[in-house]
Amino acid sequence: MESNDYNDPSVIGGCSVPVRVNRKSKPDPTIVEINGIRFGSSFVAIIAGPCAVENLEQLTETARKVKAAGAVVLRGGAFKPRSSPYNFQGLGEEGVKMLWKIGRETGMPIVTEVMDTRQVNLVAEYADMIQIGSRNMQNYPLLKEVGMLRKPILLKRGMMATIEEFLLAAEYILSQGNEQVVLCERGIRTFETTTRNTLDLSAVPMLKHLCHLPVIVDPSHGTGHRWMVPTMAKAAVAAGADGLIMEVHYKPEEALCDGHQSLSPNEFTGLMSDLKKIAQAVGRDIY
Ligand code: PEP
Ligand code: MN
Numbered sequence: 001m002e003s004n005d006y007n008d009p010s011v012i013g014g015c016s017v018p019v020r021v022n023r024k025s026k027p028d029p030t031i032v033e034i035n036g037i038r039f040g041s042s043f044v045a046i047i048a049g050p051c052a053v054e055n056l057e058q059l060t061e062t063a064r065k066v067k068a069a070g071a072v073v074l075r076g077g078a079f080k081p082r083s084s085p086y087n088f089q090g091l092g093e094e095g096v097k098m099l100w101k102i103g104r105e106t107g108m109p110i111v112t113e114v115m116d117t118r119q120v121n122l123v124a125e126y127a128d129m130i131q132i133g134s135r136n137m138q139n140y141p142l143l144k145e146v147g148m149l150r151k152p153i154l155l156k157r158g159m160m161a162t163i164e165e166f167l168l169a170a171e172y173i174l175s176q177g178n179e180q181v182v183l184c185e186r187g188i189r190t191f192e193t194t195t196r197n198t199l200d201l202s203a204v205p206m207l208k209h210l211c212h213l214p215v216i217v218d219p220s221h222g223t224g225h226r227w228m229v230p231t232m233a234k235a236a237v238a239a240g241a242d243g244l245i246m247e248v249h250y251k252p253e254e255a256l257c258d259g260h261q262s263l264s265p266n267e268f269t270g271l272m273s274d275l276k277k278i279a280q281a282v283g284r285d286i287y
Contacts, residue, residue: 018171040214051258065265147176187222196224216243
C-alpha cells in the first residue's frame with residue numbers, strides 16, 4: 001500500500017517530517033544546553049547583542065548593558081552576510097576573538113555566524129554556539145560540516161524556505177551526529193513591503209508540533225523596525241518560543257549594520273521586564 005498522511009508515521013499534517021527531527025521518533029523535547037542555559041526547558045532564553053561586532057568599545061558597552069538587563073547569551077556577527085559587497089563585511093577572525101574575550105569578561109556564552117566551511121574550525125574554537133544564517137540554510141556542505149561538530153547550532157530559517165525545507169536542513173545537521181540544534185524563525189519573504197520580512201509566528205507552534213527541537217524567534221530581522229521589535233518579541237513568547245535573539249546596540253544611530261532594527265539598551269531593559277510577565281502568563285519564566 002502506498003503511504004499517505006494517515007499511515008506514514010513521518011507525515012504530520014501534510015508535512016513530510018524527516019526521521020531524526022520528527023517528534024514521533026522522539027516525543028520528549030530536546031534540550032540544547034550552553035553553559036547551563038537550557039534551550040527547550042520551561043525557561044525562555046534571551047540572546048542579545050549587536051548585529052555586527054564593530055570595535056571593542058561598542059561590543060563591551062553593549063554586552064555589559066544586555067547582561068545587566070538579563071540576556072543570557074551574547075550575539076554578534078564577525079563574518080557578515082551583506083547584500084552589497086561594498087558594505088561593512090565584519091571584522092572576521094578579529095571579531096570572533098573579540099566576542100570570545102567580551103563573552104568571558106561579562107560571563108556570557110557567545111553565538112556567531114559561519115558562512116563558509118573554511119571558517120568552521122576557527123569559529124568552533126571560540127564560539128559556544130554556531131549560527132547558520134538564513135542565506136545559508138540550504139548550504140548543504142556547510143550544514144554537514146557543522147553536523148560533524150559536537151557544539152550547539154543555531155539554524156535560522158531560510159527567507160524563502162518552507163517549514164519542510166527548514167526541517168530538512170536541520171535533518172542534515174542531525175544526520176551527521178550533531179543533535180544540538182536550535183531552530184530560529186526570522187521572517188520570510190512575502191509580497192509585503194512595509195516590513196523587512198514577514199515574521200511567521202505560526203511557525204513556532206507548527207515546528208514544535210512537528211519536531212522535538214527548541215524553537216526561538218528573531219523579531220529584529222523579522223520586522224526590520226526597532227519600534228516593532230518589543231511587540232513581536234512579546235507575541236513570540238506568547239506563541240511558545242523557547243527563546244529570542246535580538247539586536248541591541250549601545251548607540252543604534254551609529255551602528256554599521258542594522259541600526260534601524262536594533263534596540264537601545266534602555267528599550268531592551270524595558271522589554272525584558274514585560275517579557276517576564278508574558279512568560280509567566282503562559283506558564284514559563286525568563287532566565
Ligand atoms: C544575523 O542574525 O546576524 C543575520 C544576518 O540574520 P539572518 O541570517 O536571519 O538574516
Ligand atoms: Mn542584522
